[in-house]
Amino acid sequence: MKTKGKYVYFFGAGKADGNAKLKNLLGGKGANMAEMVKLGLPVPPGYTLTTEACIEFYARKRKYPPGLKKEATACLARVEKLMGQKFGDAKNPLLLSVRSGARASMPGMMETVLNIGMTSKTIPTLIKKTGNPRFVYDAYRRLIAMYSDVVMEKAAGIEPKEGEGIRAQLEGLIHKVKKKKGYETDLDLTAQDWKSLTVQFKKTVKKVLGKSFPDDPMKQLWGSIDAVFLSWFGKRAVAYRRIEGLPDDWGTAVNVQTMVFGNMGDDCATGVAFTRNPATGENNFYGEWLINAQGEDVVAGLRTPFAINEVSKVVTNRHLPTLEKDMPKLYKQLDGFRRKLDTHYTDMQDIEFTIQHDVLYMLQTRVGKRNGPAAIKMAVDMVKEGLISKQTAVARVRPDQVDELLHPMLDIKAEKLAKKLGVGLPAGPGGGVGQIVLTADMAEELGGKGEKVILVREETSPEDVHGMKPAQAILTSKGGMTSHAALVARGWGKCCVVGCGDISSIDMKKKTVNFKGQVLKQGDWISINGTKGLVYKGKLPLIVTGPEKNPSYKKLMPWADEIRRLKVRANADTPEDAKVAIALGAEGIGLTRTEHMFFGDRIWAIREMIMADDIKGREKALAKLLPMQRKDFYGIFKAMKGRPVTIRLLDPPLHEFIPHEKATQKEMATRLGVTVKAVAAKADFLFEFNPMLGHRGCRLGTTYPEITAMQARAIFEAVAKCRKQKIKVSPEIMVPLVGAVPEFENQKEIIDRVADEVMKKKKVKFKYMVGTMIEVPRAALVADKIAQKAEFFSFGTNDMTQMTFGYSRDDAGTFLPEYVQRGILADDPFQTIDQDGVGELMELGVKRGRATRKDLKIGICGEHGGEPASVTFCHDLGLDYVSCSPFRVPIARLAAAHAVLAEKGKKRKKKK
Ligand code: ADP
Ligand code: MG
Ligand code: MG
Numbered sequence: 001m002k003t004k005g006k007y008v009y010f011f012g013a014g015k016a017d018g019n020a021k022l023k024n025l026l027g028g029k030g031a032n033m034a035e036m037v038k039l040g041l042p043v044p045p046g047y048t049l050t051t052e053a054c055i056e057f058y059a060r061k062r063k064y065p066p067g068l069k070k071e072a073t074a075c076l077a078r079v080e081k082l083m084g085q086k087f088g089d090a091k092n093p094l095l096l097s098v099r100s101g102a103r104a105s106m107p108g109m110m111e112t113v114l115n116i117g118m119t120s121k122t123i124p125t126l127i128k129k130t131g132n133p134r135f136v137y138d139a140y141r142r143l144i145a146m147y148s149d150v151v152m153e154k155a156a157g158i159e160p161k162e163g164e165g166i167r168a169q170l171e172g173l174i175h176k177v178k179k180k181k182g183y184e185t186d187l188d189l190t191a192q193d194w195k196s197l198t199v200q201f202k203k204t205v206k207k208v209l210g211k212s213f214p215d216d217p218m219k220q221l222w223g224s225i226d227a228v229f230l231s232w233f234g235k236r237a238v239a240y241r242r243i244e245g246l247p248d249d250w251g252t253a254v255n256v257q258t259m260v261f262g263n264m265g266d267d268c269a270t271g272v273a274f275t276r277n278p279a280t281g282e283n284n285f286y287g288e289w290l291i292n293a294q295g296e297d298v299v300a301g302l303r304t305p306f307a308i309n310e311v312s313k314v315v316t317n318r319h320l321p322t323l324e325k326d327m328p329k330l331y332k333q334l335d336g337f338r339r340k341l342d343t344h345y346t347d348m349q350d351i352e353f354t355i356q357h358d359v360l361y362m363l364q365t366r367v368g369k370r371n372g373p374a375a376i377k378m379a380v381d382m383v384k385e386g387l388i389s390k391q392t393a394v395a396r397v398r399p400d401q402v403d404e405l406l407h408p409m410l411d412i413k414a415e416k417l418a419k420k421l422g423v424g425l426p427a428g429p430g431g432g433v434g435q436i437v438l439t440a441d442m443a444e445e446l447g448g449k450g451e452k453v454i455l456v457r458e459e460t461s462p463e464d465v466h467g468m469k470p471a472q473a474i475l476t477s478k479g480g481m482t483s484h485a486a487l488v489a490r491g492w493g494k495c496c497v498v499g500c501g502d503i504s505s506i507d508m509k510k511k512t513v514n515f516k517g518q519v520l521k522q523g524d525w526i527s528i529n530g531t532k533g534l535v536y537k538g539k540l541p542l543i544v545t546g547p548e549k550n551p552s553y554k555k556l557m558p559w560a561d562e563i564r565r566l567k568v569r570a571n572a573d574t575p576e577d578a579k580v581a582i583a584l585g586a587e588g589i590g591l592t593r594t595e596h597m598f599f600g601d602r603i604w605a606i607r608e609m610i611m612a613d614d615i616k617g618r619e620k621a622l623a624k625l626l627p628m629q630r631k632d633f634y635g636i637f638k639a640m641k642g643r644p645v646t647i648r649l650l651d652p653p654l655h656e657f658i659p660h661e662k663a664t665q666k667e668m669a670t671r672l673g674v675t676v677k678a679v680a681a682k683a684d685f686l687f688e689f690n691p692m693l694g695h696r697g698c699r700l701g702t703t704y705p706e707i708t709a710m711q712a713r714a715i716f717e718a719v720a721k722c723r724k725q726k727i728k729v730s731p732e733i734m735v736p737l738v739g740a741v742p743e744f745e746n747q748k749e750i751i752d753r754v755a756d757e758v759m760k761k762k763k764v765k766f767k768y769m770v771g772t773m774i775e776v777p778r779a780a781l782v783a784d785k786i787a788q789k790a791e792f793f794s795f796g797t798n799d800m801t802q803m804t805f806g807y808s809r810d811d812a813g814t815f816l817p818e819y820v821q822r823g824i825l826a827d828d829p830f831q832t833i834d835q836d837g838v839g840e841l842m843e844l845g846v847k848r849g850r851a852t853r854k855d856l857k858i859g860i861c862g863e864h865g866g867e868p869a870s871v872t873f874c875h876d877l878g879l880d881y882v883s884c885s886p887f888r889v890p891i892a893r894l895a896a897a898h899a900v901l902a903e904k905g906k907k908r909k910k911k912k
Pocket of ligand 1: 258354
């Protein structure tokens with residue numbers, strides 16, 4: 001477990017023990033700082049305590065492994081020597097920051113403590129050296145606030161009520177001073193103000209937390225290091241890992257680093273930037289900065305950040321200065337670093353920098369979060385620029401990022417007429433419509449119930465993450481494009497507007513939001529255009545736009561298609577759906593649900609069939625349905641132009657077509673000329689305790705063969721018509737819910753007989769296939785026997801999941817969410833295939849089916865067919881295709897390509 005007995009890695013002045021490849025050991029931040037040092041970039045010197053040290057720390061019941069402290073002390077001495085300063089020294093003090101950094105970036109989840117080493121001994125010297133007492137006391141109060149919050153409260157496991165934490169209380173003290181003296185911003189506070197505040201801060205800390213803020217530099221340092229390690233199992237970090245599916249046993253690294261200050265005067269600054277635009281993907285340097293500020297100020301969204309250059313400007317900072325104009329030399333240097341990093345990492349980087357007295361320092365670089373459209377554009381551009389291969393480009397775009405292109409947008413026409421409430425920054429594209437909710441808890445609760453809510457906050461923090469996820473959109477009144485809300489939303493591809501200055505106040509007591517005098521209540525509907533940064537009153541319609549107009553998408557997807565082996569089909573019930581599916585890249589239809597054609601006015605024919613007492617009556621009613629179904633099938637065949645079309649015979653229980661309320665039963669009686677009593681009696685007769693396990697699927701076709709015959713006839717007559725018009729067709733008729741071989745045989749006989757009849761009558765020959773769904777667990781078990789008759793299989797994983805677990809899809813909502821939340825099930829098996837159970841049955845079905853019929857065509861048509869993890873699984877099982885709803889076709893295409901790339905990776909590793 002231990003790597004060469006080394007727990008601490010040094011970096012600084014061109015030399016580093018680590019590099020970017022050691023992310024698992026040094027965390028993302030530490031590994032990348034080492035890499036930047038090696039690239040010759042100016043990074044304040046420091047050292048990294050490894051993730052192994054963190055794991056050991058927990059394994060030893062919160063004690064450090066032997067040797068760690070010695071290594072750390074040696075590294076500190078090296079830093080001191082480089083800087084010509086000494087930590088805690090009265091003559092020439094060194095100040096440090098302690099920064100956490102896990103493998104994967106978790107924005108703001110772990111804690112940072114700045115300005116460590118400020119004590120009664122060093123403060124006077126710092127004042128003398130800087131000649132700037134205001135700066136020193138400002139830095140000191142930040143240290144007290146951060147340390148008491150992170151180390152003395154959070155790491156100590158104290159959980160104050162919302163708004164009553166030590167940090168909030170200390171901020172309250174600043175607020176009081178501002179109010180008393182009539183100051184507008186923090187910038188108005190004088191050195192004396194800050195000085196007396198630090199005294200008050202320390203008193204409050206002692207009073208609230210029962211302990212004094214330490215005046216010993218080593219206590220400050222190790223207290224902070226402890227706190228970072230402890231925060232790995234802090235509530236917020238754990239919650240974030242659950243949402244992102246990250247494991248607990250990675251541990252976090254800790255970075256100890258020389259402080260540099262962006263807040264020592266007007267020749268100082270700090271900023272956050274992206275090597276390419278993270279919202280559009282354009283190859284422009286994009287970022288925000290602030291003069292005379294400490295790093296946190298940009299991200300915290302307390303001041304409106306400036307744009308670093310002209311192209312980064314947005315509505316809120318159009319009039320404010322840019323780094324490009326104000327500090328042109330430093331901007332040029334930074335832009336050089338930007339190009340260097342972008343090319344070196346061959347991926348867009350998210351960087352942090354600080355300028356101290358006209359000297360530029362790099363504090364961080366990491367792969368930047370981006371939204372879907374940007375991810376696609378950057379990947380395709382980087383292929384054009386010769387930085388990456390097509391395969392890398394495909395691998396780099398996540399299926400859910402492609403999904404964003406298919407995201408709903410507000411209807412432009414409705415937007416024009418809507419009442420605009422405000423303008424903010426476009427942090428997450430697409431449209432979002434929902435009811436205003438002011439707390440994350442409430443967003444979680446209502447969103448979890450499937451209600452549409454929009455989380456409205458002044459700004460968000462990691463404590464809000466659980467409520468941000470289920471919200472339709474996020475709206476904040478403060479903060480910039482790199483604020484917490486923006487980063488998180490971008491990562492998730494969620495609609496988001498930040499820094500909406502038109503929100504003049506949010507009243508948490510009255511539960512209202514004031515948009516410049518327009519007061520809205522919690523629960524009121526608003527609509528958000530996250531692409532443009534606009535907020536509207538009311539519930540605007542959302543429309544889904546296609547990705548056809550995105551040139552980068554059009555380049556990328558064929559690259560994915562070249563890679564993948566799985567074919568991708570769509571589930572489509574109408575010619576319109578079929579056309580959409582083809583436009584999105586579907587190669588066939590994997591499921592046409594015939595019952596969907598029975599709704600609307602046609603329901604009367606099927607109701608008539610249900611009410612009929614004998615086969616004659618049923619056939620009469622079915623005869624009415626025949627031409628309608630034939631027309632449907634003809635339309636679909638025509639739209640699919642010879643691509644395979646799988647049509648499933650009638651599947652749902654008949655009671656679904658009968659009204660259960662008295663009033664509608666009456667209407668039905670009148671319309672069909674029968675008594676209400678008869679209708680009610682029929683409804684009673686068809687009643688089933690477990691309709692999902694009842695009289696449905698091929699059980700219907702077996703007991704009412706005339707239904708199967710009619711459907712087969714409609715299909716084949718449509719085929720015949722196509723053949724006559726020289727339209728190519730490849731029909732595949734699919735029998736649902738087969739569990740026993742005779743069930744299938746019986747249906748196939750009817751289908752074959754009708755096919756013969758139609759061929760003779762229409763004097764045409766055509767080919768067709770008859771296959772079955774594998775969805776009853778028993779079918780998977782006897783797949784070898786079924787395959788003797790069936791020409792193809794299609795896994796119906798919705799029903800199969802239902803029957804394998806014994807969970808009714810309709811009722812699982814009462815316990816399944818809790819199961820997932822408590823980790824009893826890792827995932828909802830109706831969303832992603834349960835590979836251990838249902839997957840095992842599928843594997844058996846494939847093996848046994850193909851043992852009988854070597855080239856048996858096998859697909860999947862359950863909802864899982866468009867879910868990336870399930871697509872990978874289907875690839876690994878050797879299925880021929882997946883079929884999913886049209887709008888998930890692009891996701892499946894990309895996921896199928898990823899499955900091949902992952903397989904290649906696996907093989908390469910095995911060879912080693
Ligand atoms: P996060 O993981 O939230 O990005 P960081 O470790 O980057 O946390 O620290 C938060 C902020 O503290 C950074 O934005 C940076 O500006 C500031 N900071 C951290 N270390 C230093 C340092 N050595 N000198 C100056 N500022 C620092
Ligand atoms: Mg950072
Ligand atoms: Mg089914």
